[in-house]
Amino acid sequence: MEKKVRGLRHLMVTVFLSGMGNFIVIPGITDVTMFALCPATDECSLAIYLSAFQQAMIGVGTVLMIPLIRNLSDEYGRKALLTLPMTLSIIPLAVLACSRTTDYYYAYYAVRTLTAMVSEGSINCLSLSYLADNISDSERASAFGILSGVSSGAFVCATLAARFLSTASTFQVATFVSTLALVYMRIFLEESRPDQVDSMIQPMLKEGEDIIQKDGNAPGKMPVFKKIPSLGDVICLLKSSPSFSQAAVAAFFASLAEGGMISSSMYYLKARFHFNKNQFADLMLIDGIASTISQLFLMPRLVSSIGDRRLLSVGLLVTCVNAILYGVAWSAWVPYAATTLSIMMVFAPPSLRSIASKQFGPGEQGKGQGCISAVSSLANIIAPLIFSPLTALFLSEEAPFQFPGFSIMCIAITLMIAFIQSLRMGSHVSADTDKNNSNSIQV
Numbered sequence: 001m002e003k004k005v006r007g008l009r010h011l012m013v014t015v016f017l018s019g020m021g022n023f024i025v026i027p028g029i030t031d032v033t034m035f036a037l038c039p040a041t042d043e044c045s046l047a048i049y050l051s052a053f054q055q056a057m058i059g060v061g062t063v064l065m066i067p068l069i070r071n072l073s074d075e076y077g078r079k080a081l082l083t084l085p086m087t088l089s090i091i092p093l094a095v096l097a098c099s100r101t102t103d104y105y106y107a108y109y110a111v112r113t114l115t116a117m118v119s120e121g122s123i124n125c126l127s128l129s130y131l132a133d134n135i136s137d138s139e140r141a142s143a144f145g146i147l148s149g150v151s152s153g154a155f156v157c158a159t160l161a162a163r164f165l166s167t168a169s170t171f172q173v174a175t176f177v178s179t180l181a182l183v184y185m186r187i188f189l190e191e192s193r194p195d196q197v198d199s200m201i202q203p204m205l206k207e208g209e210d211i212i213q214k215d216g217n218a219p220g221k222m223p224v225f226k227k228i229p230s231l232g233d234v235i236c237l238l239k240s241s242p243s244f245s246q247a248a249v250a251a252f253f254a255s256l257a258e259g260g261m262i263s264s265s266m267y268y269l270k271a272r273f274h275f276n277k278n279q280f281a282d283l284m285l286i287d288g289i290a291s292t293i294s295q296l297f298l299m300p301r302l303v304s305s306i307g308d309r310r311l312l313s314v315g316l317l318v319t320c321v322n323a324i325l326y327g328v329a330w331s332a333w334v335p336y337a338a339t340t341l342s343i344m345m346v347f348a349p350p351s352l353r354s355i356a357s358k359q360f361g362p363g364e365q366g367k368g369q370g371c372i373s374a375v376s377s378l379a380n381i382i383a384p385l386i387f388s389p390l391t392a393l394f395l396s397e398e399a400p401f402q403f404p405g406f407s408i409m410c411i412a413i414t415l416m417i418a419f420i421q422s423l424r425m426g427s428h429v430s431a432d433t434d435k436n437n438s439n440s441i442q443v
Contacts, residue, residue: 061117259383
């Protein structure tokens with residue numbers, strides 16, 4: 001498996017550079033937003049609500065676009081489809097690289113909202129499909145973990161850079177690195193289409209084949225989507241495998257919690273403990289180092305011994321504990337301590353993707369991963385609509401009771417639901433995996 005991963009080094013470099021270009025601006029974006037909208041304050045409801053609206057709109061776009069992009073990548077290739085989101089992600093960075101005044105911020109806000117509706121999550125999802133094209137079922141959990149480790153490494157390097165760069169330089173460097181990632185990908189990354197991986201592989205899905213077998217019993221082949229899937233198409237896909245439908249439910253609640261943390265945690269820490277760019281960078285640095293070590297060295301060993309389903313449960317449970325510690329934090333050091341749990345929190349996303357991946361043949365990875373991404377994007381639409389108003393309310397003087405971290409505790413409850421759902425997956429995963437492995441040849 002190590003030789004196969006080394007053979008995908010150009011994909012790893014592309015993911016690293018692209019991730020670094022996008023991650024480097026994260027520690028400073030809260031300060032930029034607050035300075036543009038509510039200068040000289042540590043609590044700003046306008047900033048929270050605008051960020052929530054942007055996150056919801058991006059979620060709407062990704063629900064529609066990611067399945068389409070992933071389905072088209074099954075037909076036209078991963079590299080061809082990677083070009084679009086990587087190009088679009090450069091534009092909003094370039095706007096703030098010019099200036100961070102209020103006018104430029106609103107221009108960034110509009111451009112970022114529109115471009116992220118296409119680019120958000122697409123690079124990661126297409127990279128996972130590229131990896132799945134070239135790695136066998138039994139090795140995908142480890143390979144997905146390594147790819148996540150590369151992304152975490154990019155996060156560490158980006159956070160270190162943000163820690164010592166000025167705000168103006170941060171956005172300029174981000175624009176340059178994102179452009180470099182696009183150029184590198186176009187020059188060095190080889191195209192990957194499922195039909196190029198092995199011409200002898202017979203696809204599990206065939207044009208015009210019914211979803212239900214003639215005897216009316218077990219589901220037959222999964223549907224082929226060449227355009228944006230309808231709600232009925234997605235429901236048919238979810239019904240095609242018990243493990244896949246359960247993985248989708250776990251993904252929904254985990255993404256709902258993740259979206260809540262993204263929309264709330266930074267504003268909560270800024271209002272509660274007066275965090276600034278440097279302290280956000282320190283938190284992210286701890287998270288990134290722990291995640292990188294875990295995904296590159298710890299997870300590949302654990303997945304072979306205890307399996308991806310158990311790793312998923314462990315990751316979700318520890319993430320729930322992390323949210324509880326954030327919610328009840330009584331001192332500024334508590335979030336730092338809670339962030340060290342990232343060493344186990346990072347087990348969840350690649351394990352979930354691995355479980356979903358095993359339910360599909362080599363020619364349908366884009367459809368399966370795209371459906372999971374669409375479910376996650378749907379959760380990202382709902383999350384800011386629920387958690388951002390709660391955060392703004394409980395950080396204001398009009399809170400019904402004194403509990404600044406109430407929204408974070410609600411996020412912890414959501415994670416507990418995802419954890420309970422992951423425990424229910426055990427009775428179906430092995431059977432479904434064996435069934436699909438018998439119908440397809442490993443890459």
